[in-house]
Amino acid sequence: xxxxxxxxxxxxxxxxxxxxxxxxxxxxxxxxxxxxxxxxxxxxxxxxxxxxxxxxxxxxxxxxxxxxxxxxxxxxxxxxxxxxxxxxxxxxxxxxxxxxxxxxxxxxxxxxxxxxxxxxxxxxxxxxxxxxxxxxxxxxxxxxxxxxxxxxxxxxxxxxxxxxxxxxxxxxxxxxxxxxxxxxxxxxxxxxxxxxxxxxxxxxxxxxxxxxxxxxxxxxxxxxx
Numbered sequence: 759x760x761x762x763x764x765x766x767x768x769x770x771x772x773x774x775x776x777x778x779x780x781x782x783x784x785x786x787x788x789x790x791x792x793x794x795x796x797x798x799x800x801x802x803x804x805x806x807x808x809x810x811x812x813x814x815x816x817x818x819x820x821x822x823x824x825x826x827x828x829x830x831x832x833x834x835x836x837x838x839x840x841x842x843x844x845x846x847x848x849x850x851x852x853x854x855x856x857x858x859x860x861x862x863x864x865x866x867x868x869x870x871x872x873x874x875x876x877x878x879x880x881x882x883x884x885x886x887x888x889x890x891x892x893x894x895x896x897x898x899x900x901x902x903x904x905x906x907x908x909x910x911x912x913x914x915x916x917x918x919x920x921x922x923x924x925x926x927x928x929x930x931x932x933x934x935x936x937x938x939x940x941x942x943x944x945x946x947x948x949x950x951x952x953x954x955x956x957x958x959x960x961x962x963x964x965x966x967x968x969x970x971x972x973x974x975x976x977x978x979x980x981x982x983x
Contacts, residue, residue, distance in 0.1 A: 761800060761981045763807040769980045770811055773963075777974070780967035791967055794838055794859075796959075796977030802827050804981065809834055817859065817975055821850040828854045840975060842898055845869040852877055857884040859924055859956055859975075862898040867912050874917035882919035886956050887912070889946060891925045891939045899925065902946055909950060922954025922972070923947045933962040937969060944970035 773793070781788035795808050796817040805816065805827055814834070818824035819841025828837050839855040843866040851858065852873045861867050867885070874883050887908065890899035900908050905923075912920055925943045927936035940957050947955045947970075958966025960979035967974065 760803045761807075763810070765983065766804060766807045766980060767811055769982060770808070770813070773976055773979055776964055777967055780964040784968045784970075786967070786970075790972060792973040794840070794956075794973060794975045795980055796840065796975050797827065798823070799977065800981055802830055805831055805835070808980070817977075818855075821847055821854055825850070825854060842866075843870065848873040849877070852879060852883065857886075857921070859886045859973075860888045860898065861885045862888040862890075862900065864908065864911060867915055867918060871915040871917045879917065882917055884919045884921045886922050886924040886954060887920060889923050889925050889943060891942045891946075892928050894928055897926060897928075902942065905946060905950065920952065922952040922956065923950075924954075924956035924973075926959070927957070927962060929961075933965050936962040936965050940966050940969035940971065 777791055778788040781791065792815055794815045794817045795813050797805055798818050815836050815838065817838040817840040836856045837854065839851050839858045840860055842860060842862060843851065843858060845865060848869045852870060858870060870883060888899035889902055889905060890897045891902060912918065923943055923946060925939060927939040943957055944955055954972050955970055956973040957971045958974040960976050963974040963976060
C-alpha cells in the first residue's frame with residue numbers, strides 16, 4: 759500500500775531534525791551530511807513524494823527491481839547502488855547507477871572498471887569501499903588491516919573514483935552499541951585521506967552523525983506509519 763505524502767513529510771522532517779540535533783551535539787554542520795533515501799521497499803509514488811520534499815539522493819540494492827524507478831526519475835535524482843555488487847550485474851549497474859556505495863571485493867571493482875571501459879563511460883564511476891569493521895562473518899567488506907593494500911590496488915583502476923568508505927554496524931536494539939564501529943571507520947577514512955564516510959541507518963544514524971558520518975542511509979524511518 760502506498761505511503762501517503764503527508765506521512766513521508768512528517769517522517770522526513772523528524773529525520774532531518776534528528777540529524778540537525780546530532781550535528782549540534784558533535785559541533786558539526788548538518789548541511790555536510792548527505793541523506794540517502796533507501797527506496798528498495800517502496801514504489802515510484804514514494805520517490806516522487808521525496809523529490810517534492812527536496813530529497814535528491816536515493817539508494818537501491820537490486821538493479822532489476824530499481825530499473826523502472828531510476829529510468830523514470832533519472833534526471834531528477836542521483837542513484838546509489840547500495841547492495842553487494844555481483845559481477846554478472848555490472849553492465850546494468852554501470853548503466854543505471856550514478857555511484858556504487860558498497861564495493862566489497864577486488865573482483866567486483868575490476869568488473870565495474872571493465873564495464874566502464876566497455877561502455878565508453880566518460881567520467882570515472884564514484885565508489886565507496888566497504889569495510890567490515892566489526893569482523894562479523896555475516897558482513898561483507900574488507901578487513902581494516904587490508905585497507906591500505908586494497909586502496910593501492912584500486913588506484914590502478916582509472917575508470918573508478920574512490921570517494922570514501924562505508925560500513926554497517928552489527929544490529930542491536932541499542933544504537934549506542936554502534937559507536938565504536940563508526941568511530942573506527944572515521945579513523946580509517948582520516949588515516950587514508952578519504953572524505954566520504956557512509957555509515958548509519960534508520961536505527962543508529964544519530965550515533966553515526968556524532969561519530970563523523972558524511973552520509974546516512976535512511977529507509978524504514980521515512981516510511982513508518
